[in-house]
Amino acid sequence: MPELPExxxxxxxxxxxxxxxxxxxxxxxRADLRSPFPRDFAARLEGQTVNALRxxxxxxxxxxxxxxxxxxxxxxxxxxxxxxxxxxAVHGDFYFKRSRLDAHDHVLFTLSSGATVVFNDPRRxxxxxxxxxxxxxxxxxxxxLGPEPLDRRFNATTLARALKSKxxxxxxxxxxxxxxxxxxxxxxxxxxxxxxxxxxRRASTLAKANGEPRPGAEALAEAIQDVLKEAIANKxxxxxxxxxxxxDHEGExxxxxxxxxxxxxxxxxxxxxxxxxVCQR
DNA sequence: CCGCGGGCCTGAGAGC
DNA sequence: TGCTCTCAGGCCCGCG
Numbered sequence: 001m002p003e004l005p006e007x008x009x010x011x012x013x014x015x016x017x018x019x020x021x022x023x024x025x026x027x028x029x030r031a032d033l034r035s036p037f038p039r040d041f042a043a044r045l046e047g048q049t050v051n052a053l054r055x056x057x058x059x060x061x062x063x064x065x066x067x068x069x070x071x072x073x074x075x076x077x078x079x080x081x082x083x084x085x086x087x088x089a090v091h092g093d094f095y096f097k098r099s100r101l102d103a104h105d106h107v108l109f110t111l112s113s114g115a116t117v118v119f120n121d122p123r124r125x126x127x128x129x130x131x132x133x134x135x136x137x138x139x140x141x142x143x144x145l146g147p148e149p150l151d152r153r154f155n156a157t158t159l160a161r162a163l164k165s166k167x168x169x170x171x172x173x174x175x176x177x178x179x180x181x182x183x184x185x186x187x188x189x190x191x192x193x194x195x196x197x198x199x200x201r202r203a204s205t206l207a208k209a210n211g212e213p214r215p216g217a218e219a220l221a222e223a224i225q226d227v228l229k230e231a232i233a234n235k236x237x238x239x240x241x242x243x244x245x246x247x248d249h250e251g252e253x254x255x256x257x258x259x260x261x262x263x264x265x266x267x268x269x270x271x272x273x274x275x276x277x278v279c280q281r
Numbered sequence: 282c283c284g285c286g287g288g289c290c291t292g293a294g295a296g297c
Numbered sequence: 298t299g300c301t302c303t304c305a306g307g308c309c310c311g312c313g
């Protein structure tokens with residue numbers, strides 16, 4: 001479920017309990033998500049103070065006093081919750097004072113503050129890794145990422161340059177983390193709707209031959225930022241898809257004022273795309 | 282190098 | 298109620 005806004009919301013919640021705290025104990029009930037954890041996963045975390053909790057694209061990075069970085073990804077179904085109190089092992093399983101653990105609670109971080117951060121991930125598409133300081137800069141997952149859309153350096157010019165050589169559609173190009181980092185299926189749909197651009201349009205048409213942005217690139221860069229900022233700000237104000245204007249709204253009237261289009265669902269690169277065929281060109 | 286299709290997992294929801 | 302089927306917002310890999 002999580003795209004950039006969701007991961008950012010998780011970061012803001014977790015940093016309150018993790019930053020400045022020491023990780024006292026790490027319990028891995030399952031040490032294999034998308035890939036197996038390093039064998040010394042717990043040992044390299046226990047005793048470490050978390051200096052900062054950062055986000056890059058959809059990754060969370062906890063900077064440790066040792067210089068190592070705890071790298072975490074929520075995949076499709078990952079989530080964290082904070083439980084007050086330490087765990088107790090009973091018959092080989094862990095219990096809190098009042099609540100039992102869920103079958104998909106895979107990792108528990110007990111902090112010096114007394115809080116326990118629990119990572120839950122039913123589909124296990126998530127990721128946990130500990131990266132050494134000298135390997136962080138060359139980490140494959142991180143180095144291939146494009147610009148942060150909410151960063152100063154992201155604008156119509158950088159976006160146009162990234163799209164210029166793309167032979168594919170806008171939908172596929174924006175879903176590519178090398179072009180812009182942090183968008184997923186939902187916010188790609190939302191940003192394209194806001195920018196009035198068709199997901200089927202060729203990505204390269206937003207750039208001139210010399211790489212300069214066409215007006216569509218201006219609109220798109222702005223739409224991406226607006227959609228993400230709004231989603232972060234509104235995180236806890238709405239439920240489920242009420243926040244989305246086109247995603248999962250197949251068959252409904254286009255929410256754009258004055259537009260009488262009906263939201264359509266198509267499949268691109270194996271994933272659903274929702275858009276208005278009338279106002280998105 | 283690029284773009285596409287398939288695969289990894291489990292759970293929710295629809296339809297019968 | 299219960300079964301089966303489809304689909305899901307991530308990412309990586311291998312193929313052409």
